[in-house]
Amino acid sequence: MTTLLDQINLPADLRALNKDDLPQVAGELRQFLLDSISTTGGHFASNLGAVELTIALHYVFNTPYDRIVWDVGHQSYPHKVLTGRRDRMGTMRQQNGLAGFPKREESEYDTFGVGHSSTSIGAALGFAEASKLQGENRKAIAIIGDGSMTAGMAFEALNNAGDRDVDLLVILNDNEMSISPNVGALNNYLAKMLSGKFYNGFRNVSGRMLDKVPPLRELAKRSEEQLKGLFTPGLLFEEFGFNYIGPIDGHDIDTLVTTLSNIKKLSGPQFLHVVTKKGQGYKLAVADPVKYHAVTPFTPENGMTGKSGSSKPSFTQVFGEWLCDMAAKDERLVGITPAMREGSGLVKFAEQFPDRYFDVGIAEQHAVTFAGGMACEGVKPVVAIYSTFLQRAYDQLVHDVALQNLPVVFAIDRAGLVGADGPTHAGSFDYSFLRCIPNMAILAPGDENECRQMLYTAFLHDGPTAVRYPRGSGIGATVEPEMTALPWGKGEVRRKGSKVAILSFGTRLGAALHAGDALDATVANMRFVKPLDDALLAELAASHDLIVTVEDNAIMGGAGSAVLESLSAQGIQVDTLLLGLPDSYVEHGEQNKLLADCGLDGAGVEAAIRKKLG
Ligand SMILES: Cc1ncc(C[n+]2csc(CCOP(=O)(O)OP(=O)(O)O)c2C)c(N)n1
Ligand SMILES: CC(=O)[C@@H](O)[C@H](O)COP(=O)(O)O
Numbered sequence: 109m110t111t112l113l114d115q116i117n118l119p120a121d122l123r124a125l126n127k128d129d130l131p132q133v134a135g136e137l138r139q140f141l142l143d144s145i146s147t148t149g150g151h152f153a154s155n156l157g158a159v160e161l162t163i164a165l166h167y168v169f170n171t172p173y174d175r176i177v178w179d180v181g182h183q184s185y186p187h188k189v190l191t192g193r194r195d196r197m198g199t200m201r202q203q204n205g206l207a208g209f210p211k212r213e214e215s216e217y218d219t220f221g222v223g224h225s226s227t228s229i230g231a232a233l234g235f236a237e238a239s240k241l242q243g244e245n246r247k248a249i250a251i252i253g254d255g256s257m258t259a260g261m262a263f264e265a266l267n268n269a270g271d272r273d274v275d276l277l278v279i280l281n282d283n284e285m286s287i288s289p290n291v292g293a294l295n296n297y298l299a300k301m302l303s304g305k306f307y308n309g310f311r312n313v314s315g316r317m318l319d320k321v322p323p324l325r326e327l328a329k330r331s332e333e334q335l336k337g338l339f340t341p342g343l344l345f346e347e348f349g350f351n352y353i354g355p356i357d358g359h360d361i362d363t364l365v366t367t368l369s370n371i372k373k374l375s376g377p378q379f380l381h382v383v384t385k386k387g388q389g390y391k392l393a394v395a396d397p398v399k400y401h402a403v404t405p406f407t408p409e410n411g412m413t414g415k416s417g418s419s420k421p422s423f424t425q426v427f428g429e430w431l432c433d434m435a436a437k438d439e440r441l442v443g444i445t446p447a448m449r450e451g452s453g454l455v456k457f458a459e460q461f462p463d464r465y466f467d468v469g470i471a472e473q474h475a476v477t478f479a480g481g482m483a484c485e486g487v488k489p490v491v492a493i494y495s496t497f498l499q500r501a502y503d504q505l506v507h508d509v510a511l512q513n514l515p516v517v518f519a520i521d522r523a524g525l526v527g528a529d530g531p532t533h534a535g536s537f538d539y540s541f542l543r544c545i546p547n548m549a550i551l552a553p554g555d556e557n558e559c560r561q562m563l564y565t566a567f568l569h570d571g572p573t574a575v576r577y578p579r580g581s582g583i584g585a586t587v588e589p590e591m592t593a594l595p596w597g598k599g600e601v602r603r604k605g606s607k608v609a610i611l612s613f614g615t616r617l618g619a620a621l622h623a624g625d626a627l628d629a630t631v632a633n634m635r636f637v638k639p640l641d642d643a644l645l646a647e648l649a650a651s652h653d654l655i656v657t658v659e660d661n662a663i664m665g666g667a668g669s670a671v672l673e674s675l676s677a678q679g680i681q682v683d684t685l686l687l688g689l690p691d692s693y694v695e696h697g698e699q700n701k702l703l704a705d706c707g708l709d710g711a712g713v714e715a716a717i718r719k720k721l722g
């Protein structure tokens with residue numbers, strides 16, 4: 109049977125429907141998403157929560173002429189279905205398939221590339237100002253979640269936009285969730301007002317009472333606008349120069365269409381507050397939106413059983429275990445996360461050490477500076493942060509921590525290629541952007557046991573130290589419960605060979621050993637990217653014809669560059685070959701396949717060396 113959804117190839121097809129058909133479209137779209145995402149995996153609960161809002165937006169606004177900017181974009185699957193990609197949803201986050209986030213080169217309806225949070229208001233303001241300069245009559249609409257609203261740059265953009273005469277609509281999609289439950293004063297403010305019976309009660313009572321006295325009704329109408337500001341979350345946003353509307357039910361498509369149609373006629377900065385349920389329409393996701401934020405393939409009737417996945421502990425789990433063990437040994441330790449409790453492995457730590465656990469919201473810049481402040485007082489902060497998200501806190505790294513040589517440990521997860529999330533989430537550059545910072549140390553474990561020992565070594569070091577490890581698990585080394593400090597700045601030879609010396613940094617050790625066996629090459633596990641083991645390098649350069657470096661970081665400025673700098677500084681001449689990530693963005697796909705495509709698996713390293721040797 110042909111569904112309404114089958115007839116919608118582009119938003120123009122949607123806009124040709126009668127408004128009364130939209131609830132049916134919503135039901136069909138929600139079922140389509142459940143079937144599709146339970147098959148491919150990907151982001152889930154946020155997409156179910158955005159179904160009605162997405163339909164209403166494309167129904168009311170003349171997309172793509174009017175510009176929609178999604179924040180993070182993990183909730184953009186409904187948008188992708190309605191904008192010509194329904195039949196490609198089965199390729200979601202697969203190599204050469206659809207990206208998991210809006211991507212300009214994927215569709216004209218994807219106005220701005222996203223993946224990192226809290227950029228939508230700033231970008232949409234850019235669209236709005238450009239439209240004004242070009243004499244266009246576009247509407248610019250940013251849809252930002254309550255979690256993403258906790259980042260500073262969202263308020264930088266609000267502050268700027270509220271002072272401008274532009275047609276910008278900011279829609280706050282408030283479901284009281286980040287990945288974990290949302291945190292912070294803004295969240296408390298929104299929740300208090302939304303749950304406040306007083307606000308709803310006030311509107312009912314005033315409506316009933318004043319209807320009886322017509323002359324007062326007009327006065328009350330005007331005063332309700334003023335009073336509304338006292339009882340709805342709007343006051344905050346009104347003070348930022350926006351016209352606040354809401355809160356409205358983000359699943360009531362009729363109200364959404366009516367409200368958006370009215371707002372469309374208004375000029376100046378508008379702020380619409382919608383209330384949604386993360387996982388709406390799928391009971392298991394509503395009950396556990398944390399678990400269903402992102403899913404691996406599952407059967408809708410049974411839900412995610414958690415049976416799939418590797419039996420080997422992930423580096424994230426190794427970190428989480430270490431953090432709890434270290435906290436038990438040293439009461440100065442605190443754990444800090446910018447809204448990635450689950451992803452960074454702090455669930456157990458948060459339960460066991462609630463007073464020493466800090467989720468600062470999606471606020472990486474604040475997380476780093478906050479850690480610096482704590483370190484000044486003798487507290488020992490461990491900042492758990494994805495490599496890609498640490499990019500957002502670069503000045504804080506330099507100015508607030510390294511320049512003052514403060515003992516902060518950065519447990520950098522998702523280093524290197526991450527796979528399905530693609531280039532917005534790859535941790536391709538941390539060696540490069542950390543190495544040039546004076547006082548910064550960088551440790552890169554070759555396996556899971558080294559990860560634990562390096563975290564301990566970093567914790568003992570009196571200065572800023574990064575330990576960086578990839579998404580997933582490594583070669584499956586047994587993790588020793590004993591914590592042993594590694595010799596600072598020292599690498600180790602893991603295999604003796606001749607002619608060729610392969611210097612491995614981080615978890616490319618497995619690939620290096622494979623190539624070492626095939627070529628009878630020496631293999632060194634360098635352990636430290638900074639400080640580099642210059643003496644070991646000199647020794648290997650003196651006894652081999654070719655020095656090869658292998659890393660899952662950009663070659664530009666990476667560990668291989670450190671080796672070249674050291675050889676130059678030591679006045680050593682030797683042939684070299686640098687293997688690492690290319691000076692381009694590696695698209696999404698399966699993590700190990702992508703590494704192999706970059707020549708960073710065993711076969712690739714071996715082939716590159718054979719080619720070099722001629
Ligand atoms: C700068 C940055 N930090 C962290 C993340 C990881 N992240 C992705 S979605 C998300 C929660 C977003 O919450 P919200 O905006 O409320 O969207 P919801 O999932 O509730 O729809 C987080 C923390 C990110 N994408 N970007
Ligand atoms: C959208 C977002 O940024 C997060 O959900 C991210 O996708 C999590 O990545 P991991 O799955 O590697 O934890």
Ligand SMILES: [Mg+2]
Binds near residue numbers: 253284286
């Ligand atoms: Mg949310």
